[in-house]
Amino acid sequence: MIVILRADATEANIQHIAEQATKLGLKTNISRGAERTVIGFIGPEDALRVIPLEVFPGVEQVLQVLAPYRLVSREFKKENTVIKLNYGETIGGNKVTVMAGPCSVESYEGLLSIAKKIKALGASILRGGAFKPRTSPYDFQGLGEEGLRILQQVGKETQMCTVSEVMDTRQVELLAKYVDILQIGARNMQNFSLLKEVGMCKKPVMLKRGMSATIKEWLMSAEYLLANGNFDVMLCERGIRTFETATRNTLDINAVVVAKRLSHLPVVLDPSHGTGSWEYVGAGARAGVAAGADALIIEVHENPEEALSDGAQSLMPDKFAELMAACKRVAAAVDREM
Numbered sequence: 001m002i003v004i005l006r007a008d009a010t011e012a013n014i015q016h017i018a019e020q021a022t023k024l025g026l027k028t029n030i031s032r033g034a035e036r037t038v039i040g041f042i043g044p045e046d047a048l049r050v051i052p053l054e055v056f057p058g059v060e061q062v063l064q065v066l067a068p069y070r071l072v073s074r075e076f077k078k079e080n081t082v083i084k085l086n087y088g089e090t091i092g093g094n095k096v097t098v099m100a101g102p103c104s105v106e107s108y109e110g111l112l113s114i115a116k117k118i119k120a121l122g123a124s125i126l127r128g129g130a131f132k133p134r135t136s137p138y139d140f141q142g143l144g145e146e147g148l149r150i151l152q153q154v155g156k157e158t159q160m161c162t163v164s165e166v167m168d169t170r171q172v173e174l175l176a177k178y179v180d181i182l183q184i185g186a187r188n189m190q191n192f193s194l195l196k197e198v199g200m201c202k203k204p205v206m207l208k209r210g211m212s213a214t215i216k217e218w219l220m221s222a223e224y225l226l227a228n229g230n231f232d233v234m235l236c237e238r239g240i241r242t243f244e245t246a247t248r249n250t251l252d253i254n255a256v257v258v259a260k261r262l263s264h265l266p267v268v269l270d271p272s273h274g275t276g277s278w279e280y281v282g283a284g285a286r287a288g289v290a291a292g293a294d295a296l297i298i299e300v301h302e303n304p305e306e307a308l309s310d311g312a313q314s315l316m317p318d319k320f321a322e323l324m325a326a327c328k329r330v331a332a333a334v335d336r337e338m
């Protein structure tokens, strides 16, 4: 259930409703949009039926939200969520934001060199995994805290925001100390303990879609983050598992369009993991921009043959330059900035 307030509703009207809900054991979330304020309720909503919210001062309408993901839904918030980051960066506005960098942080020198190149080409957020979810326990697992230190250092030197994956509840505080955006990986999309912990942390989050998750399950996972107090959430489509084996995953462009219709949260597209092959990354990125993605995340490496993870899908800087130029043309064609 959500309560839509009249344009002339006062702060006292809002607080009165919030107090009544608290008495009934519910938490509230107050969303102050450009046109209207909406109050959402977190907890067992049936309790609200005992009070006639329709006639409370300042209330315009009481709506039953049909979607099970209440706070994430467009019904709850009509306007697109715009996430504000350091250096004046945003995700979710008219601009297509670009995140890029290696799959894993490998060394300070390597990351600094790649960061300078991608920044000059228009990327504003630096990616780099320090804790890697590898299928084999014998594969490179990431540099851990040292990787985060390097990422933070390079981010500062190049004035770029940073994003890195948090794999475990025990790492949340550590990641929050070093990076601007916490990434929840595909393999952890339904790690509900992790979702709750990251929900309680006040850092922007990028929630990747699980490789076999439906859009509804993905949005329900995002709901965990919002229900625990974190509204700076972006969704990330990174390809799903289908019967097709010609590509590592099947990049689901539909998911960008559907998620943006069902939810107010920004949607990021990851054509690197979505295709698994550097040759297809550019086409995936262009399709994503055309479909309305708010941001792209692209794996870039100066020497993919020697990358410690995901070399096959990493672009060399010159190919990344081509991708950026082509995506800018697509962005202009669909009235977006890039």
Ligand code: PEP
Pocket: 103, 129, 133, 184, 185, 186, 187, 208, 238, 273
């Ligand atoms: C990654 O971003 O390097 C990664 C492991 O992504 P995903 O969780 O989408 O596989």
Ligand code: MN
Pocket: 103, 104, 273, 299, 309, 310
């Ligand atoms: Mn990767």
